Amino acid sequence: MGFAVHYRSVTCGELTLDNVGQQVQLAGWVNRRRDHGGLIFLDVRDRYGITQVICDPERSPDAHRIAVELRSEYVIQVVGTVNSRLPGTENPHLSTGAVEVIAQQIELLNPSRTTPFPISNESIQVDEALRLKYRYLDLRRSKLRDNMVLRHRIVKAMRDYLDDRDFLEIETPILMKSTPEGARDYLVPSRLYEGEFYALPQSPQQLKQLLMVGGLDRYFQIARCFRDEDQRADRQPEFTQLDLEMAFVDEEDVMSLIEGLLVFLIEKTTKKRIKERPFPRLSYKDVMDRYGTDHPDLRFDLPLVEISDLAAAGHFGVFKSALAAQGMVKGIRVPGAGGYSRKEIEEITEFARSLGAKGLVSLALHTNGEIKSPLTKFMSADEVQAIVQRLAGQPGDLLLFVADSAKVCNDVLFRLRVKLAERLGLIPPDELALCWVVDFPLFHYDEELKRYDAEHNPFSGMQEEDIRLLDTDPLKVRAKQYDIICNGYEIGGGSVRINIAALQHKVFSLMGMNDEQIKEQFGHMLEAFEYGAPPHGGIALGLDRLVMLFADEDSIREVIAFPKTQSAMDLLLGAPSPVDDKQLQELHLQVRPEAKKG
């Protein structure tokens, strides 16, 4: 494509030996300036690449005179002739590395102050707060630039794939209705209606279902979602999901569409290997047993193994008291770690304690056949041997056990498993291990609220044969839910929905809502289901996380152009910020006196 001649005839990323002899016009930033043998060498950079420009005081004194004054990040325009570089001076790391431009004219378009961190040298670690405040400078660096390009390519490929399959992209409102269900809403005060509020959507869940009731058949949206939660872990107040819904489908239809989409995206936008295809489908129960989590990292094995039955033998107090309290004993085999020092084991134990374990029970299988473990004092050799066998322990291995409630055992061993895999170097680079987790329970029991709560969301349908259990044993009802996991991250989840008003009403009732609350909050959904709601289902994929995984980043902030901090601040714009009292007055609001004092 051609750029206007006014500022440039080519970008800084496109000149090759084919262009030698041509007169060209470039514009961009001074990436580096070097003086060498009386000449000035400028690396001129734009989004597309870097081109070396040479300023010769003999041939172009005017250009040279300007070049003398140039500093890093000055914006310039160059007119010159493309020349092949001398043999031995080519730069194989640059797409333009075979050529250079001999400057005839240089114009300074805008100077630059010294930047607070270097743009061209990315090996220097820069404090994240500084990078966020000067995000526009950070975006000039190749890492963030490449992430933005990758994100664009992923989203474009998503849209192409879905457009090819008759999906309509439909925008749903950002100014929505607040519902007490789920996470905390961000509220937007209404000026026209005193004391009333809009809420920013946590997801377009209800509206996408209504689009299916509306006959639009296949919907998607790259949708902005909002949750006012404390920003533990790697969360943002606003995030983006690929939101999708289909009519006349069952679980299989949605899963196979998404599996096809993910394979397409990975092949089109990355060089990564997919570990296994089709993606394995694992039941919720099996992944909890084997990995202690519903989002297991399958790039490595290291399964967890329950030994509660074997731990009941002998007289080991730690095991006995955990089992007496309805807990369990679960272990993991650490291959080749039988020779770990006391200090190394203590480090690992400390890590387990930081996750909530009271401690770790270790069993080292020395290569000479000796077993070193506190267990040997309280259990018979046969009893110990049965445990070793259950974990398939080999000479040279280390076995580690947690004895506690099921929740603590799983939480600790899930994270310990990942930590050990990293320590043992078991995680292959450039591999994506994807799997589906299915057969989720529809409900869990919320001990705090003393009621059933939806595992996924209250709109998920249930397996037909389990519907009768709603009346007798709701916790046994399996949802028509599917989560998609990649390298230990949940990158998406969805379900086939309820489309029958009476069944939806029953789910809300089980969640402790009375008829009035149901009508007030979800009356529009129940009413819609009475006007010919088709069977439908869908999914949402977390876009930020998906791009993060594809880009090999550790934080979603690295794949968002203007992220907020962990504490929800925008350091570039300075948001949030106080507003004029006049603005609050128009919204019929005032800051509470106790807050003002604080």
Next chain:
Amino acid sequence: MGFAVHYRSVTCGELTLDNVGQQVQLAGWVNRRRDHGGLIFLDVRDRYGITQVICDPERSPDAHRIAVELRSEYVIQVVGTVNSRLPGTENPHLSTGAVEVIAQQIELLNPSRTTPFPISNESIQVDEALRLKYRYLDLRRSKLRDNMVLRHRIVKAMRDYLDDRDFLEIETPILMKSTPEGARDYLVPSRLYEGEFYALPQSPQQLKQLLMVGGLDRYFQIARCFRDEDQRADRQPEFTQLDLEMAFVDEEDVMSLIEGLLVFLIEKTTKKRIKERPFPRLSYKDVMDRYGTDHPDLRFDLPLVEISDLAAAGHFGVFKSALAAQGMVKGIRVPGAGGYSRKEIEEITEFARSLGAKGLVSLALHTNGEIKSPLTKFMSADEVQAIVQRLAGQPGDLLLFVADSAKVCNDVLFRLRVKLAERLGLIPPDELALCWVVDFPLFHYDEELKRYDAEHNPFSGMQEEDIRLLDTDPLKVRAKQYDIICNGYEIGGGSVRINIAALQHKVFSLMGMNDEQIKEQFGHMLEAFEYGAPPHGGIALGLDRLVMLFADEDSIREVIAFPKTQSAMDLLLGAPSPVDDKQLQELHLQVRPEAKKG
């Protein structure tokens, strides 16, 4: 593409004579049911079309028994065999009109209550409030469905076009910083920072400029924007724009890109004719003179003509007093309306009065050469003739004049011109008349605020030769601004921006801001401009309006899936709504006591 066999093997829009003899499975809504000669005819509808299904009590008694119970909007699944229709019974209006499906099995997936308005008969006018409350039913009707499909296609084509030209789609935050500049912000209270607020963006203006400073070169976004304004005319609290910015460009680059994009969109997604290409470029001054507005409808001519100089002659008090008050006299020729009755002229005059005119002065040129006008009493025949000639009046024409301030003359005649064109049938159907308006003034003087205000936005650059006028005569400075107009609607506008910190500071100063205010509100922009900001410019196109024009609709609500009412209410979800006091407490807010009472 293939649907899962579970619910359907084909859609309701795809069967043709090629499929005769095949067994198929369909799913959809009962659009209509007719009993005819012992058979039941079902029109089964989905997003893709309508297929006729025949239930024969002899051949498939079970299917027929179910069909007897079916009503409009019931959701069903049909298994049957494709049959060619008898000659003479084909339906040329349906893509599937050559065939029918002989039902073997029917399953009722979900019944429907009687809908509050008919889905299949769209000729019946339905109250808009009812349509909005049951939006999911309105979306089943072909008009809204087609609009949603068109909107999807337009947006997809936009993205394809821009992706082909190296643009990156980049998401900018919705939780932004409030600035008192421009329209009223929607605010979002912060929970973590007491008494502080985010604001929803009126546009991503600042961030897209920072992306250019960040070297990303070519940005776009289909961006949601928010303005808490009183909803006069056809506005929504949230709206969508194609937001775009480019580095190293001048006005010509942006205009030619957008002109290419619009031609591509029109040719790809509509059957409309473009009146003139390349789009005419008109100066702000010329369009104000000739059409009384900066967004003229060029599908017809009917120019306005100023006659202030000629009106100064004679003794016509209406003209004289307008001119004495620094006003003007401006007229329009209404071809072939010389024979309008007194009643017709009175109707037109009443319309002009409703727009703020004190009245209209008429001059009828009868076909017999006679002139009928109040002017003849106060002006000589020559003086009257000069006016007729200025307007190129012909026998049989009617000339109408407004004498008032320039603002009133233009406001009235701009709307009168459109009204007359409609009345005279001068507006060709299926034509899009596009033009650019350029050479806008950078500032206007805001009489209320007693200060200069930016005509477009405070970031617009100015013609180089006018920069010196900033100090002497700011109202004479011409901006590097361009608006794109289609059929009398402004569908977009943009500018080449300021990229020099000192110049940007001067513009803010002229707008009455002191140094402290500038730093507080725009310090991050001025600082960014000091780190090598490239020349850049961009534009925003109003997507809702564009789709509305392409879809031949009169309101943007017809091309938005879930619009709010003119008074910013969501009738489907019931938003805005009161929230729990607990929610407000967490946000450190309370409703003002005086508001509670009201």
